[in-house]
Amino acid sequence: MCGIAGIFHTEGQKPVDPDRVRLMCDAIAHRGPDGEGVWTAPGVGLGHRRLSIIDLAGSPQPMASVEQDAIIVFNGEIYNFMDLRAELQALGAKFRTDGDTEVILQAWRHWGTDCLKRLHGMFAFALYDLRQRTLLLARDRLGVKPLFSARLTDGSIIFGSELKALLAHPAFRYEIDPLAIEDYLAWGYVPDHRSILKGVEKLPAGHYQLLRHDAPALAPVQWWDVSFADRAKGNADDLGAHLLHHMREAVTSRMLADVPLGAFLSGGVDSSSVVALMAEASTSPVKTCSIGFDVAALDETAYADKIAAQFRTQHWKRTVSPDDFSLVDRLAGMFDEPFADASALPTFRVCELAREHVTVALSGDGADEAFAGYRRQTFQHREEQVRRLLPSALRGPVFGTLGKLWPKADWAPRPLRAKSTLLSLATSGEEGYARSLAVTSPELRARLYSPDFRRLRGDYRAEQPFVDLMRNAPARSGLDRAQYADLKFYLPGDILTKVDRTSMAVSLEAREPLLDHRLIEFGASLPENLRVRGNTGKWLVKNTMRRYLPEDVLFRPKMGFVTPIAQWLRGPLADEARGLASSGALARTGWFDAAQIDAVAEAHIAGRMDHSRLIWQLLMLRKSLDRLG
Template sequence: MCGFAGIFHLETPKPVDPARVERMCDAIAHRGPDGFGVWTAPGIGMGHRRLSIIDIAGSPQPMASTDGRAMLLFNGEIYNYRELRAELAAQGAVFHTDGDSEVILAAYQRWGADCVSRLSGMFAFAIYDLDARSLLLVRDRLGVKPLFLAELSDGSLIFGSELKALMAHPGLRREIDPLAVEDYLAWGYVPDHRSMLKGVEKLPAGHLMILKHGAPKPAPREWWDVSFAERRKGSAADLSAELIHLMRDAVTSRMVADVPLGAFLSGGVDSSSVVALMAEASNSPVKTCSIGFDVKALDESDYARRIAEQFGTDHQSRIVSPNDFEAVDHLTAMFDEPFADASALPTWRVCQLARETVTVALSGDGADEAFAGYRRHVFQHGEDRVRGMIPAGLRQGVFGTLGRLYPKADWAPRPLRAKTTLLNLARTSEEAYTDAISVTGPALRDRLYTEEYRRLRGDYRAEQAFLDCMARAPARSGLDRAQYADLKFWLPGDILTKVDRASMAVSLEAREPLLDHRLIEFAATLPENLRVAGGQGKWLLKDSMRRYLPDDILFRPKQGFVTPIAQWLRGPLAGEARKIAAQAKDGGGALGRLGWLNPINLNEIAEAHISGLSDHSRLLWQLLMLDRSLVHLGIA
């Protein structure tokens, strides 16, 4: 796990100043404290920061191929590098190191850009081909590892593992993209098709780009996709056996490291499954760590402790309290762009805890998206069954009317909150799911905006990109399309961004075995009744893990890694909620200076939350993080 940055001249291959590349790499030194290198040639500059995991003493970067005709920058891990190394060696390749970086170079020289389909792992890399005078940029299938790029006015393209690497280049303009605010308020993060800064792009997951001197920047080319269009045949028992085999292989392949290794353990199904399989494969106690909360209803640390005791792990735990709000500026700097997933705070804390004893930690991320584990998947599956039984015109008339009449009651017990379900049944499957996954809906966003911002936004709406993603999914059902969009839109934009930045901030490598692409491709072919059954998501995964885990772990209501932001913003942080509205009114703070948000409506929203009439905690947290992020970016 590392970080890299570079400069490529699209037009004339002018000399590149090594000091400029070095400054870009210094901005992401946290990603790689163990080594540093810069290489330049006419029209290209490449810099690398290394976190040593495999072949600790060797594999410095930028790395030259054996014949010196290609140079590599690499961030990530290739889990099948030993098998590829043996195959390439049998075909005449010569290796001088014991790591996976040199294998990528040899694979490129053997198969060209098509080598990416042979790689199993998490990765972003850049290869400069001195013969072709071209630069290959690649991002892994699911987008575990990030890659930012931007064209500059001097004809160069800069790229790096984090936005802060690009921001270290003096030629990057720091101008806010107004449409990114609409995207951010809708989703709680800036999705991969946009950046907070105009002119900055993110290479999409599963895409590559080949740049050449003297040629315009091409569009990214997709090299991997997942299909939900086929259904695997076989008994549940046979599919369960195949699933366990794939999970074992995914976990054990990610236990290869020349440094201490452990796991995050929340006590939920996914992390407990990973720890169970690690314990099965390990000759010594697995090192595990977890984070608890001082709000008992949201604290899962007792479940984590039970799993740790069951598998005899070396376990550590720590409590997160409202006092951790003081770390908000650290979070802002960590993510660069505004990022409002409140679980980023405990994720960072658990990464800090893990780094005290290990350099690599396995997580349970990805299973919910792959196996339909979110509550919204269960609702989507059930609502689609109703939609299939009632003509659209009748649904829209009956359920739409009932939904508009039914009172909205955030304070009521969940069974009495039927308004959303009624409205969803009146919508299309895609519209309902898009609404379910968004943080701040269009009506509430419109209450926030001033006329000035509405003019800047025009007819753009953040939801359209997600709707388009669902519409183009290779899928059979609404559930298929929902999971496809989760994997392609939500996962890289939110979940994987959170884990990458939080872990790299403390120089920790996080590995996600349940995002092994073979496991993802297998899960996409499962019949729906093996994903959602009896009101439960992840049915096959849970049933398969009964040989390892107790039922009250597997089948208890999903809780998730949730920070008690709602309670904090009504208690010790209520002043922060009121401050957001006050600054918008008096022009203070970054949001106030921007002038795009309505202070009167902001104040009403804050007071409704503090009084308990509504739950606006996610929106208030969004606004708080947006304000701090604009200050960090230096654009407001």
């Protein structure tokens, strides 16, 4: 795992200052503390920070091909590189190293951009071909590894693994994009189709871009997509056997490393499944790490302990206490863009714990998106059945009216929290699912914005790109479309951003075996009743893992990483909540109605309402804006 950065001049003979590339790399030194390098030629400069994982001494970067006609900087891991190496050697390719980086160089030389389809793994890389004087920027299928870019006023293009690499370039000038504020308030993160800064772009997952000197920049090209359009045939036992085969291959392929390797273990289905398959494949005890809370209702460590004992892992755990809110400023610095998923805090803590014992950790991320493990997906499946029974002309007036009249009751037992369901049923499946995933509703955002910001926002609504993505999905059902949007929008924007930044902050490589693209494609082909059955999501995964895991791990209610932010915002962070509208960069923007924010904060602090997610969003936004200046 590493960090990359670079400069590409559209005027092909213009020299690149290596010190500027070095500055950009220094800004992301945490991603690669084991080595550094800069290479420049007329019109291009590439920089690299290395975290050594495979071929520890033999694969420094930037790396040139044996033929000296291509140079690469690469962030990630190619898990099938040994098979590709053998195939390329049969075609006459020569190698000087034992790692995966040189395999990408030779794959490019032999197969061009088609090489991307042969790479199994997580990656973002920049490869400069001296013969064609072309720069290839590429990102893996699911977007595990990030890549940011921006065009400077002189026409040159800068790029890097994190936004802070771009910010380190002395000629980079920026301003906040107000549409990103609308996106962030809706989702709790800035999705991949936008950046917090105008002019900054994120290469979309499963895309590549070719840049040529003295030619207009070509738009990114999609080289991979997942389709839910076809259905696998077979009974549950047969398809379960295929599933287990894919899961075993995904886990074992990610256990290759020349450094200590372990796993995150929350005690949930996904991380427990990964640990079970690691234990099956390993001749030595698996190293596992867990984080718990000193708030009993939020703590899952008893389940993690149970799995650790069952598979005899070498297990470490740590408790996150309520005073961990002191990490808020550090979190803002990790993400550069505002990021309000509060589970980033325990994710950082478990990465920190893991780094004390290993350099690589396997996680359970991805199965919920691929196999319908989220409660919202199960609800969407049911709601779509209702939509099919009732015409929209009836649903809109009836459910819309009921939804507006029904009180918002976050404190009530789940069956009484019907407001969001009623409002969802009043709309299309795509609009309803967007509403279920959004952190703040369009109505609430409208109340929070000042008149000036509403003018800046214009007709744009954050939900529209998400709705369009669902409507255009290669899919057959509402559940398909929901999962497709989760994989393409929510996963790279929230989950993978969280894991990448928190792991890289402590120089830890996180690997996601359940995001193996073959496993994802298999999950997309499953009949709906093998994904959702009754009230149970991710049914085939749970049924298949019965041979490994106890029932109380497989079928207990999903918790995920949660934090006691509601209590923090009524206690040690209450003053921060009260000052949101009147201090710092947030207040200076003039984008928000200060009286509305004050009312939200006071209602929460007094315990009349739970506005913790919204206040946390605004708090993280303020801290990000303060850092950007």
